[in-house]
């Protein structure tokens with residue numbers, strides 16, 4: 001006889017794990033999470049930079065962060081496991097008037113939504129944070145001290161462990177090969193470990209989400225995009241480099257970095273990168289990113305990088321760089337939790353809450369996620385988020 005579940009979640013990354021946690025917290029016990037890899041974290045979650053920020057430009061992203069960041073701060077209380085949350089802040093640096101007025105406008109919007117601790121900075125303030133920056137062209141910036149970092153693996157496994165304690169089941173090493181439907185209503189999934197009957201199936205398949213949606217005949221505009229991170233070798237410290245370095249973002253190029261162990265972890269969105277599943281690290285990227293690093297911090301020209309310690313993973317891009325959350329309009333019982341466009345770690349708590357509310361109550365109770373339904377693309381309601389890193 002086929003196994004039955006109240007809800008099947010496809011994918012046990014940070015998003016599937018958060019949904020399992022929030023569903024079991026809402027009292028749904030028979031939740032089955034299916035992961036094709038033999039362990040969790042081999043998708044995007046294990047590749048993430050772990051950055052969390054509320055400094056966004058759109059209301060819905062700001063609200064998702066206002067729910068999620070305090071959640072990371074009390075994660076241990078909620079799950080019994082650490083999140084590794086470090087409130088080091090994100091510091092955006094502007095070099096032209098349009099970037100500065102963008103930061104000003106965003107901070108007013110963030111403030112109006114309840115985020116009261118975003119400060120606008122002068123060039124002197126920024127120089128004080130990091131005297132090694134070349135600052136002759138910096139005209140100001142913004143800083144939010146509760147932005148920072150988490151440990152994505154720890155958050156993912158913490159969510160899942162507590163969900164399992166409350167009755168959820170995790171199948172590893174099991175691939176979902178099909179979604180069963182009858183008259184456009186979900187009835188379960190087919191897997192390499194047999195069939196499962198379930199009235200609700202959640203697509204939490206990260207960069208592979210479009211293929212999973214197609215299993216039910218649904219269209220989901222999510223594309224994978226390679227993203228590379230460069231880790232420098234440990235260095236003994238530059239004089240004056242602060243001990244509690246924030247994430248620092250040079251808006252003139254998009255280059256940004258944070259401390260990682262005794263080195264630095266750097267990222268930059270290469271405009272030449274084309275969508276696709278290629279996820280190897282390209283050693284030629286090191287020179288490109290170090291050019292941006294040295295242009296902003298001359299001392300960084302001498303940083304040593306071993307390409308074998310750098311890595312790449314896949315962003316899951318949606319057309320408007322916002323998550324796609326909620327029921328699939330063409331298939332009853334199928335839900336999307338996809339398209340995070342590089343923000344799936346930081347928005348995983350809000351996503352879990354939104355999906356659990358939609359599944360259990362048919363509407364959201366804490367965060368209004370109407371703007372994030374997939375219908376927005378067909379209805380011309382796509383949102384533009386320009387504060388993408």
Ligand SMILES: Cc1cc2nc3c(=O)[nH]c(=O)nc-3n(C[C@H](O)[C@H](O)[C@H](O)COP(=O)(O)OP(=O)(O)OC[C@H]3O[C@@H](n4cnc5c(N)ncnc54)[C@H](O)[C@@H]3O)c2cc1C
Pocket residue numbers: 010011012013014015016034035036037040041042043044045046047048049050051052174175176177204205206207208212227228229312313314315316337338340341342343344345346347
């Ligand atoms: C280099 C890099 C840096 C990043 N930095 C940040 C950051 O600083 N902050 C931030 O918030 N986000 C960041 N992100 C984005 C973040 O990592 C993702 O948005 C997030 O991890 C998505 O989580 P997920 O659970 O949806 O996907 P995943 O972690 O990819 O999980 C999806 C899972 O589904 C499984 N799966 C797929 N198909 C099937 C199937 N048919 N059957 C069974 N299982 C299946 C996969 O094996 C995978 O484990 C970064 C991403 C990358 C690549």
